[in-house]
Amino acid sequence: MRGGARWTIGSGASISILNEPWLTNGEFISSDVPGAHFLHNFTINILMNLYDKSWNEQVVRQVFSVDIASKILHTPLISQVEEDRIVWKGERHGHYSVRSAYRLCVTELIDSSYLWHPGYWSGIWNLKVPPKVKNLLWRMCRGCLPTHVRLLDKGVVCPTTCASCDSSHEDLSHVFFECPFTIQVWHTTGLWGSVQHALSQTASTTEAIFYLLENLAVELSQRLSTVMWSIWKHRNLRVWDNVTETSDVVVERARNMVTDWQLANAPNILAVVSPPPPGTAANVGTSAHDHHAGSLWQPPMPGRYKCNVDTAFSSHHNRTGIGVCVRDSEGTFVLAKTFTYPCIVSVDVGEALVLHSALQWLSDMQLENVDFETDSKLIVDAFRSDRTDLSEFACIISSCRSLFHNLFSNSRVEFVRRQANGVAHTLAREVTRSAVYYDIPACIKPIIINEML
Numbered sequence: 465m466r467g468g469a470r471w472t473i474g475s476g477a478s479i480s481i482l483n484e485p486w487l488t489n490g491e492f493i494s495s496d497v498p499g500a501h502f503l504h505n506f507t508i509n510i511l512m513n514l515y516d517k518s519w520n521e522q523v524v525r526q527v528f529s530v531d532i533a534s535k536i537l538h539t540p541l542i543s544q545v546e547e548d549r550i551v552w553k554g555e556r557h558g559h560y561s562v563r564s565a566y567r568l569c570v571t572e573l574i575d576s577s578y579l580w581h582p583g584y585w586s587g588i589w590n591l592k593v594p595p596k597v598k599n600l601l602w603r604m605c606r607g608c609l610p611t612h613v614r615l616l617d618k619g620v621v622c623p624t625t626c627a628s629c630d631s632s633h634e635d636l637s638h639v640f641f642e643c644p645f646t647i648q649v650w651h652t653t654g655l656w657g658s659v660q661h662a663l664s665q666t667a668s669t670t671e672a673i674f675y676l677l678e679n680l681a682v683e684l685s686q687r688l689s690t691v692m693w694s695i696w697k698h699r700n701l702r703v704w705d706n707v708t709e710t711s712d713v714v715v716e717r718a719r720n721m722v723t724d725w726q727l728a729n730a731p732n733i734l735a736v737v738s739p740p741p742p743g744t745a746a747n748v749g750t751s752a753h754d755h756h757a758g759s760l761w762q763p764p765m766p767g768r769y770k771c772n773v774d775t776a777f778s779s780h781h782n783r784t785g786i787g788v789c790v791r792d793s794e795g796t797f798v799l800a801k802t803f804t805y806p807c808i809v810s811v812d813v814g815e816a817l818v819l820h821s822a823l824q825w826l827s828d829m830q831l832e833n834v835d836f837e838t839d840s841k842l843i844v845d846a847f848r849s850d851r852t853d854l855s856e857f858a859c860i861i862s863s864c865r866s867l868f869h870n871l872f873s874n875s876r877v878e879f880v881r882r883q884a885n886g887v888a889h890t891l892a893r894e895v896t897r898s899a900v901y902y903d904i905p906a907c908i909k910p911i912i913i914n915e916m917l
């Protein structure tokens with residue numbers, strides 16, 4: 465049995481460093497290697513950073529020769545794999561008991577359902593305002609904004625008084641809707657009537673914000689959201705720099721922000737008209753013979769999002785890059801994310817990881833009605849089938865299914881031709897760090913503009 469077996473690495477606590485097939489392709493470290501006598505009683509978890517399940521490169525390089533260290537660092541550690549298990553290396557699915565792997569993933573499914581917060585989240589992501597405003601609204605609605613009351617709840621000892629008035633309870637609803645200073649701001653903007661109505665129709669600050677975003681016209685939502693940003697700015701200036709502003713200054717800052725934003729985005733509209741320079745990535749998929757169905761990126765139907773995902777491998781940097789990009793039905797950029805994985809995984813595992821990472825991230829961002837697109841047929845087929853097994857690949861795919869069925873309504877996972885997946889491909893290839901983008905990353909700007917045409 466041993467000859468055909470390899471370990472899938474969960475915690476690593478039950479896998480001895482020596483003489484066990486835990487390296488890529490089931491290779492093992494022999495007890496003949498120099499210094500092996502120090503390692504006899506140790507398991508591979510001592511070589512790992514447990515907080516993010518990665519190899520502790522420093523330790524690995526100190527303990528082993530260059531070639532063994534390199535083999536270890538090239539062995540993927542996958543966080544979706546929770547148990548150390550022996551599987552057959554001959555077959556990708558490593559069959560033993562289908563049931564136990566499935567149970568593992570169902571457990572994750574139950575745990576993750578708390579992540580979903582109801583609300584009109586697309587109202588935030590579709591606002592025509594600078595990214596920092598969307599980000600503020602998102603943090604407000606997720607309850608992450610560090611008001612004094614929230615800090616106290618988190619165990620930070622601080623006074624809970626409002627910076628603008630005598631109130632002793634500076635929470636979200638006070639800062640944005642109840643403080644006399646804020647009310648004055650709303651009066652000046654002409655939105656106080658709408659705000660009052662929203663508050664009377666809803667039970668919480670968050671619900672009131674969603675209600676407003678859902679019911680106000682585009683121009684008024686723009687004003688509402690930038691004013692909220694300006695109110696928070698005012699509050700921070702007061703708390704941190706002891707600066708006092710009048711309500712007129714707060715309103716004026718919001719107004720300027722809208723004007724600047726419109727000006728800054730006007731050149732983009734012109735840029736759409738002129739074609740990108742020849743030889744840029746944007747030209748991929750647009751040459752005459754490529755115009756058959758499926759080879760061009762298509763925007764989603766109105767009211768939906770499209771999320772393209774892709775993986776790229778850099779053996780030089782021993783790194784797997786992941787790119788995720790979300791656009792709306794007009795092809796307008798909404799959000800993007802890059803992620804680097806500090807080792808080279810197999811193509812299948814890489815493509816599965818990117819789908820998983822996209823699902824997890826967009827559920828956190830509270831997007832629904834999403835068409836996920838990958839250029840891996842294998843992933844789409846595996847995702848749609850209900851078969852499962854003990855391999856790393858199957859663990860990730862099962863975990864994807866759980867996330868998807870619990871957190872996404874009215875969404876789907878589709879196969880798309882490579883030419884139509886250029887944005888995600890470029891992001892994954894160019895990625896040098898993990899980051900979230902609220903503005904279009906420069907490397908994909910020509911492609912996005914081209915695909916809006």
Ligand SMILES: [Zn+2]
Nearest residue numbers: 626628629643
């Ligand atoms: Zn106040």
